[in-house]
Amino acid sequence: MLEIRNLNARVEGADILRNLSLSIKPGEVHAIMGPNGSGKSTLGNVLTGRPGYEVTSGEVLFNGKDLLSQEIEERAREGLFLAFQYPVEIPGVTNMEFLKASVDARRKHLGLPDLSSFDFMKLARETSKRVSLDAAFLKRGVNEGFSGGEKKRNEIMQMMLLEPSLCILDETDSGLDIDALQVVAGGVNAMRDDKRSFIIVTHYQRLLDYIVPDHVHVLAGGRIVKSGGKELALELEAKGYSWLEDEVA
Amino acid sequence: MTEQVEGLIRKEYAAGFHTSIESDTLKPGLDEEVIRFISAKKEEPEWMLEWRLKAFRAWQEMEEPTWAHVHYPNIDFQALSYYSAPKSMADKPKSLDEVDPELLEMYAKLGIPLHEQEALAGVAVDAVIDSVSVVTTYRAKLEEAGVIFCPISEAVHRFPELVKKYLGTVVPQKDNFYAALNSAVFSDGSFVYIPKGTRCPMELSTYFRINEMNTGQFERTLIIADEGSYVSYLEGCTAPMRDENQLHAAVVELVALDDAQIKYSTVQNWYPGDKEGKGGIYNFVTKRGICHRNARISWTQVETGSAVTWKYPSCILKGDNSVGEFYSVALTNNFQQADTGTKMIHIGKNTRSTIVAKGISAGRSQSAYRGLVRINAGAEGARNYTQCDSLLIGDRCGAHTFPYIESKNSTAQIEHEATTSKVSDDQLFLCQQRGLDAEKAVSMIVNGFCREVFKELPMEFAVEAGKLLEVSLEGSVG
Ligand SMILES: Nc1ncnc2c1ncn2[C@@H]1O[C@H](COP(=O)(O)OP(=O)(O)OP(=O)(O)O)[C@@H](O)[C@H]1O
Ligand SMILES: [Mg+2]
Numbered sequence: 001m002l003e004i005r006n007l008n009a010r011v012e013g014a015d016i017l018r019n020l021s022l023s024i025k026p027g028e029v030h031a032i033m034g035p036n037g038s039g040k041s042t043l044g045n046v047l048t049g050r051p052g053y054e055v056t057s058g059e060v061l062f063n064g065k066d067l068l069s070q071e072i073e074e075r076a077r078e079g080l081f082l083a084f085q086y087p088v089e090i091p092g093v094t095n096m097e098f099l100k101a102s103v104d105a106r107r108k109h110l111g112l113p114d115l116s117s118f119d120f121m122k123l124a125r126e127t128s129k130r131v132s133l134d135a136a137f138l139k140r141g142v143n144e145g146f147s148g149g150e151k152k153r154n155e156i157m158q159m160m161l162l163e164p165s166l167c168i169l170d171e172t173d174s175g176l177d178i179d180a181l182q183v184v185a186g187g188v189n190a191m192r193d194d195k196r197s198f199i200i201v202t203h204y205q206r207l208l209d210y211i212v213p214d215h216v217h218v219l220a221g222g223r224i225v226k227s228g229g230k231e232l233a234l235e236l237e238a239k240g241y242s243w244l245e246d247e248v249a
Numbered sequence: 250m251t252e253q254v255e256g257l258i259r260k261e262y263a264a265g266f267h268t269s270i271e272s273d274t275l276k277p278g279l280d281e282e283v284i285r286f287i288s289a290k291k292e293e294p295e296w297m298l299e300w301r302l303k304a305f306r307a308w309q310e311m312e313e314p315t316w317a318h319v320h321y322p323n324i325d326f327q328a329l330s331y332y333s334a335p336k337s338m339a340d341k342p343k344s345l346d347e348v349d350p351e352l353l354e355m356y357a358k359l360g361i362p363l364h365e366q367e368a369l370a371g372v373a374v375d376a377v378i379d380s381v382s383v384v385t386t387y388r389a390k391l392e393e394a395g396v397i398f399c400p401i402s403e404a405v406h407r408f409p410e411l412v413k414k415y416l417g418t419v420v421p422q423k424d425n426f427y428a429a430l431n432s433a434v435f436s437d438g439s440f441v442y443i444p445k446g447t448r449c450p451m452e453l454s455t456y457f458r459i460n461e462m463n464t465g466q467f468e469r470t471l472i473i474a475d476e477g478s479y480v481s482y483l484e485g486c487t488a489p490m491r492d493e494n495q496l497h498a499a500v501v502e503l504v505a506l507d508d509a510q511i512k513y514s515t516v517q518n519w520y521p522g523d524k525e526g527k528g529g530i531y532n533f534v535t536k537r538g539i540c541h542r543n544a545r546i547s548w549t550q551v552e553t554g555s556a557v558t559w560k561y562p563s564c565i566l567k568g569d570n571s572v573g574e575f576y577s578v579a580l581t582n583n584f585q586q587a588d589t590g591t592k593m594i595h596i597g598k599n600t601r602s603t604i605v606a607k608g609i610s611a612g613r614s615q616s617a618y619r620g621l622v623r624i625n626a627g628a629e630g631a632r633n634y635t636q637c638d639s640l641l642i643g644d645r646c647g648a649h650t651f652p653y654i655e656s657k658n659s660t661a662q663i664e665h666e667a668t669t670s671k672v673s674d675d676q677l678f679l680c681q682q683r684g685l686d687a688e689k690a691v692s693m694i695v696n697g698f699c700r701e702v703f704k705e706l707p708m709e710f711a712v713e714a715g716k717l718l719e720v721s722l723e724g725s726v727g
Pocket of ligand 1: 041042
């Protein structure tokens with residue numbers, strides 16, 4: 001599904017990712033943890049092709065194809081999805097219109113016909129219900145005036161509608177109340193199958209109680225310093241990150 | 250096509266011609282003789298000629314205004330030609346079969362296939378090509394309702410009393426330089442009269458097309474909504490590519506008598522000039538309406554075209570409780586310049602006005618909003634709400650706002666809000682990450698920005714306006 005080999009990337013002239021390698025197979029859930037500023041969001045941004053993030057060396061294969069040479073929207077249409085740590089607002093553009101355009105673009109890429117407005121509206125309403133967002137949110141501007149938790153749920157709604165093959169969730173659990181956390185986890189779990197993979201960036205074990213990962217990685221200083229199974233997250237919760245620094249050194 | 254319409258076209262349709270067919274064009278220059286020639290060509294009554302001459306004499310004393318935030322080379326008014334009519338005007342075709350197929354094709358490109366005009370949303374179309382009205386349809390249906398919708402040149406003959414009574418009462422001949430010029434040489438335009446208590450049964454629409462080299466266009470439109478009547482009028486225009494700048498100086502006068510309502514919508518997409526800023530239309534328009542008691546006038550405009558735009562559709566709120574509205578989207582790209590806005594003159598008591606102006610600038614373009622809200626001493630309880638939003642795409646363009654407020658009555662309430670925003674990289678990235686390409690993303694963001702104005706447009710127009718923005722923004726994102 002995703003093969004990252006010796007990836008080096010810089011932002012604003014500073015090297016952030018250093019020789020990062022990671023392999024994700026279809027159906028796997030990988031949790032990425034690590035201290036603030038260690039490069040977790042940068043990884044998501046580099047993979048999705050955000051302007052300003054420069055890859056200096058390394059390669060990434062997504063579904064066997066070279067990912068880094070593709071345009072941002074091509075990567076997205078291929079099934080790469082990023083749930084943003086800080087979702088932006090697009091005033092005036094309704095959520096419904098935005099979602100329809102996104103889903104149309106993805107379906108077109110897959111050779112599927114556009115959904116009729118009627119079918120799409122029905123689907124969108126069902127999906128908003130699944131993330132406990134009132135259907136009224138579909139008529140509002142994208143993230144316009146949404147609370148922090150509503151924005152995160154809106155991201156999950158987009159993920160459900162787009163049915164990506166690789167979903168990156170960047171701290172989607174931050175700032176969520178317990179109910180919303182369960183909504184997000186429920187959404188991810190419902191989408192888990194043997195083809196779809198997830199990269200879940202989080203600071204808290206709490207989320208991983210609901211979404212049980214296959215692998216846990218610790219990112220520090222732009223590289224993966226430790227990988228393990230789900231127990232690693234518990235260990236980090238108990239011990240913090242400092243003990244790992246010795247291992248890195 | 251119904252027989253009725255076919256009959257009308259047989260009766261009214263003036264000419265089959267296209268860009269390569271010769272026009273009957275007057276040699277360049279402007280003096281009293283030219284005005285007499287125009288008036289004679291139209292077989293106008295004496296009073297009309299006198300009216301034109303009075304305007305011309307006033308114009309000679311006037312100077313071109315320079316206060317607008319626009320720059321363009323001096324216009325040599327003696328180098329322009331002031332009359333041009335399709336040659337074949339004389340021998341009118343008996344049916345559509347006799348109409349130049351290229352002309353029909355041109356209309357099809359504009360989205361108004363003659364064959365389907367009736368089906369097309371029940372819109373009556375009065376198409377102006379250059380200076381003479383070419384096609385007028387649907388007259389019968391309108392006449393049944395007592396509505397008059399005809400070329401103003403015809404109204405001068407058929408309804409002289411109405412024309413005499415109202416022409417120049419809202420925009421006087423000496424109002425401004427361009428209005429005076431228009432009054433002297435106006436070629437043609439639309440005349441509308443809605444009788445008392447009548448709701449016009451369909452939207453009235455005029456499509457303009459500039460089709461001659463070096464021909465100034467001077468439309469004159471007069472719309473009168475008698476007491477308690479309602480009309481919605483659509484004006485749309487487009488021009489083909491050309492190198493030389495063309496002057497366009499129209500005048501539109503609206504009269505809304507007691508309890509009447511006029512909705513005037515414009516989509517303007519004249520040739521804006523090329524990417525280097527060469528060519529394009531100069532658009533200097535005077536549009537104004539007067540509201541009597543309880544009347545309402547709404548101006549809605551989507552301006553994406555022209556190299557230079559100078560335009561301030563205004564309302565004189567003379568009658569008590571009258572309402573004026575101005576909803577505007579002005580988009581400029583490449584080297585376009587627009588200075589547009591409105592004037593709301595509150596005279597009557599409890600008069601209300603709303604201004605929503607959205608400016609979008611891309612490329613190296615400049616757009617300015619210029620608005621005046623004046624509350625006269627007698628305008629007890631007047632209210633105005635103004636909202637001006639600017640959206641910048643890229644960092645080489647500019648947006649400016651010049652709001653002027655003059656209040657002579659302390660009971661007036663005036664609110665003004667202004668914002669400037671940019672299409673942010675983060676917004677673009679979000680859209681692209683969801684699979685949209687950058688152009689689609691920008692057009693969606695821009696459409697969202699304009700939503701409040703678009704919802705004021707009639708349905709078909711709103712769709713067209715959305716498409717226009719998309720076309721106008723082509724190439725504005727890297
Ligand atoms: N656009 C940017 N401009 C400048 N510096 C950046 C940019 N993006 C990331 N960085 C820097 O790169 C480093 C890694 O940032 P990143 O956002 O990837 O960290 P993170 O692991 O996601 O942290 P957190 O847990 O706080 O979200 C930080 O030092 C950050 O300041
Ligand atoms: Mg982060």
